[in-house]
Amino acid sequence: MSPAPNLLVVRDVCKQFPGVKALDGVELQVRKGEVHALLGENGAGKSTLLKILSGALRADRGEATLDGVMLEPSETPRERQRLGLVTIYQEFNLLPFMSIAENLYLGREPERRGFVDWAAMHDNARALLASLGLNVDPRREVRHLSVAHQQMIEIGRAVAQKAKLIVMDEPTAALGHREVEILHTVIKELKARDVSFIYVTHRLDEVKMVCDSFTVLRDGRYVARDEVSNVEPRDLVRLMVGRDVEFSKRVRTAPLGETVLGVKGVSRARESSGRHAIALKDLSIEVKAGEILGFAGLVGAGRTELARIIFGADHCDRGVLYVDGNELRPLRSPKEAIRAGIALVPEDRKQQGCFLEQSISQNMTLPSLKRIARWGIFVNETKERQLVEKYRTALRIKMANSGVAVGTLSGGNQQKVLLARCMALQPKVLIVDEPTRGIDIGAKAEVHQLLCEMAQSGIALIVISSEMPEVLALSDRIVVFREGCISGLLDARDATENNLMALMAISTAAGLKRSAAP
Amino acid sequence: MTEHTLPERGTAGRRFDAVGWLRRYGTSLFLLALIVFFGLENPRFLSLRNVTNILTEVSIYGIIAVGMTFVILTAGVDLAVGSLLAFAGMSGAMVMKTLGADLASGWLVALATAIAVGTLVGYLQGKAVTFFSVPPFIVTLGGMTIWRGATLILNDGSPISGFDASYRWWGTGSIAGVPVPIFIFGMIAAAGVVTERYTRYGRYIYAVGGNPEAARLNGLDVPRIITSVYLVVGALSGLAGFLLSARLGAAEAVGGIGYELRVIASVVIGGTSLAGGRGGIGGTIVGALLIGVLTNGLVIMHVSSYWQQVVIGLIIVAAVAFDSYAKSRR
Numbered sequence: 006m007s008p009a010p011n012l013l014v015v016r017d018v019c020k021q022f023p024g025v026k027a028l029d030g031v032e033l034q035v036r037k038g039e040v041h042a043l044l045g046e047n048g049a050g051k052s053t054l055l056k057i058l059s060g061a062l063r064a065d066r067g068e069a070t071l072d073g074v075m076l077e078p079s080e081t082p083r084e085r086q087r088l089g090l091v092t093i094y095q096e097f098n099l100l101p102f103m104s105i106a107e108n109l110y111l112g113r114e115p116e117r118r119g120f121v122d123w124a125a126m127h128d129n130a131r132a133l134l135a136s137l138g139l140n141v142d143p144r145r146e147v148r149h150l151s152v153a154h155q156q157m158i159e160i161g162r163a164v165a166q167k168a169k170l171i172v173m174d175e176p177t178a179a180l181g182h183r184e185v186e187i188l189h190t191v192i193k194e195l196k197a198r199d200v201s202f203i204y205v206t207h208r209l210d211e212v213k214m215v216c217d218s219f220t221v222l223r224d225g226r227y228v229a230r231d232e233v234s235n236v237e238p239r240d241l242v243r244l245m246v247g248r249d250v251e252f253s254k255r256v257r258t259a260p261l262g263e264t265v266l267g268v269k270g271v272s273r274a275r276e277s278s279g280r281h282a283i284a285l286k287d288l289s290i291e292v293k294a295g296e297i298l299g300f301a302g303l304v305g306a307g308r309t310e311l312a313r314i315i316f317g318a319d320h321c322d323r324g325v326l327y328v329d330g331n332e333l334r335p336l337r338s339p340k341e342a343i344r345a346g347i348a349l350v351p352e353d354r355k356q357q358g359c360f361l362e363q364s365i366s367q368n369m370t371l372p373s374l375k376r377i378a379r380w381g382i383f384v385n386e387t388k389e390r391q392l393v394e395k396y397r398t399a400l401r402i403k404m405a406n407s408g409v410a411v412g413t414l415s416g417g418n419q420q421k422v423l424l425a426r427c428m429a430l431q432p433k434v435l436i437v438d439e440p441t442r443g444i445d446i447g448a449k450a451e452v453h454q455l456l457c458e459m460a461q462s463g464i465a466l467i468v469i470s471s472e473m474p475e476v477l478a479l480s481d482r483i484v485v486f487r488e489g490c491i492s493g494l495l496d497a498r499d500a501t502e503n504n505l506m507a508l509m510a511i512s513t514a515a516g517l518k519r520s521a522a523p
Numbered sequence: 524m525t526e527h528t529l530p531e532r533g534t535a536g537r538r539f540d541a542v543g544w545l546r547r548y549g550t551s552l553f554l555l556a557l558i559v560f561f562g563l564e565n566p567r568f569l570s571l572r573n574v575t576n577i578l579t580e581v582s583i584y585g586i587i588a589v590g591m592t593f594v595i596l597t598a599g600v601d602l603a604v605g606s607l608l609a610f611a612g613m614s615g616a617m618v619m620k621t622l623g624a625d626l627a628s629g630w631l632v633a634l635a636t637a638i639a640v641g642t643l644v645g646y647l648q649g650k651a652v653t654f655f656s657v658p659p660f661i662v663t664l665g666g667m668t669i670w671r672g673a674t675l676i677l678n679d680g681s682p683i684s685g686f687d688a689s690y691r692w693w694g695t696g697s698i699a700g701v702p703v704p705i706f707i708f709g710m711i712a713a714a715g716v717v718t719e720r721y722t723r724y725g726r727y728i729y730a731v732g733g734n735p736e737a738a739r740l741n742g743l744d745v746p747r748i749i750t751s752v753y754l755v756v757g758a759l760s761g762l763a764g765f766l767l768s769a770r771l772g773a774a775e776a777v778g779g780i781g782y783e784l785r786v787i788a789s790v791v792i793g794g795t796s797l798a799g800g801r802g803g804i805g806g807t808i809v810g811a812l813l814i815g816v817l818t819n820g821l822v823i824m825h826v827s828s829y830w831q832q833v834v835i836g837l838i839i840v841a842a843v844a845f846d847s848y849a850k851s852r853r
Contacts (some may be wrong), residue, residue: 243785316740318739318740338739338742338744339739339740339742340742340743340744342742343741343742346743349740351737353738354736356734356736357736357737357740358737358740359734359737360734360737360800361733361734362731362733362800362801363729363733363800364728367726367729367730371726371727371730371738371741371743372741372743374723374726374727375723378722378723381723382722382723382724383721383722383723384721384722384723384726386721426741438588450625501599
């Protein structure tokens, strides 16, 4: 491959959010006519970087050139598009009730004497669609199209804008196998016309299939850039989840108790939409009192999906749940799960966990109010204060006073408030999804310490994490997920990053160990 | 990753924040300024009789505004309250007349019917919002014309009047010198504040409005809580309908026209966010008083009722604009 000149060069980009450094000295180079994969786990900084490139966010520092032209930080997304940098997000920016042609040429309609030249617009649209191998009537309304076709329209719009660089954020997350192939064909076709792509994905098989080179980010920092042909999927996984930081390994002193939570044969067909809509196949696990069961696997492999089913937040087609040996139907709501003694700290603190404008004590006691209410109606403020004080001390939460809005706390302290909320429920089973995402290293160690103390007190814990050292340091046993299946169950004493990665990344059924019962 | 923790923002040692202060107390200050202004313009404004008049007027829609605050705190809205007020008031009067006008406690029948009708209609609208996922704006916009039409159908468009003294007492009588509607408004407002601040239900309303997904993951029955706020505002509309008919001496099919706007304006001027999760009944009461004082003051100053509408509209927009500005400044 002859080295084509660079189209996009990004240098030393930094971005600080309250409480966390999202990007720290990130670099990125994309050559002309190549598909460049941008890889990294959740929270690695991919989305922040994409937003900075598209003009939706401003970097604190750093510079970028596109085709030799310096990108000014003050540019709006519209101006970036005019320069030839078009971003296609997971949620499409299409107008569903307008025709394909209108969407393709929105804001740039061909005109004749000040009026829209419909004939020209439809002819141009037809030619453009044909060049993408798409045979649809440009007068059809976009809402009638499949997700894959809508995506094609987005790409078509980028082409109509004479895009030099098309940035695609997880373009295949909502596509079926066949549709992915069509997308890849179109990408290759455009590549031949010297259009470049930045391709964000969690599916490593795709990197091999369609990408030429890649950049890996981790914890907001640049990790590596290389040609795809030089590496194996396993290497990519190592680059994405490997850590320089070592967490101290948990030493369990108390013996394990009885099995508290059992999950048998949870299966689900793929749903048509939604973030957690992947198919799950025959998932079974058991967790004992005092045990920490780690869930490892890439995003979308089934770890969060199973947790949400256990907690009643999502539904499954088949499967049985046991709590303390009692069989339960799969739970229909988080309310039932909480009643059964299961608590969850969700993966997305801001969207699913916190009430940012409300006070620390309101956040902390919400699900426990039933227990501290007089006659089930009036909140007993004395008891509430005692509860807040108890868990503030136990979890070492730093705060001015408990009336402060949770949104003003650092990420680490917000996470502690959520943990305190679950602890106040005195659960038998506690599921913590990404316990330390987006919080600082010092706070991470503290959260680990707290999780260990909780296990010590006899709670059965499930810890889900994208960070392998975290899973390895905390867990007694580790369940590895891959593409909706359990690909392995390891004793943490025998587990290493290498054998975890092997189970996360293997691409055939070889070595699949279905049963996860101990 | 670098070691880095932002200091938590405390309250100590912060310099005076004029915009934040205005955001908090601006509406009350404006209300005070209006009272002083109208009082100086015309001494009659502050006469006991006029003040009682203003407060009685405010009480009728203020009662509904207490319930509307809950609805708006869940990020909803109810446009049907004015029509429902008329429908419930008319239903109460009709049931009473049908059972016999010489009933000893006819008012009780009318009151119970009005509240029951309001509650039922509120429940149905709440169910339509939660069960069928119709946006509250649409459900209650439909309700607004449905219940107005139903009121006209009930008695062929004519009013029902000829209530006895015990019925009229609820609108025109007084308890220890306080007119009954004001007394009831005071009780409802107090109950609303207690609910909002000191009950589980109040906390749940804020939680559902602030972050519905997090509320669900905390084991709250979100649809049920949302349905309940429409039920509450429906019941209060029924109560207001009864009180208005007692005050006017007639249940009219055109009663309460435009109340929905006055009620929503009270809540919004009072600082409750239409996005849900932020605000409260204290602000709503100030907002309701502000509208009452302004309407009455402008009448006393002989400003035409056409101009009153313009002024009230401007104040609604200004209040929300200032709130957005103060928020964006953070």
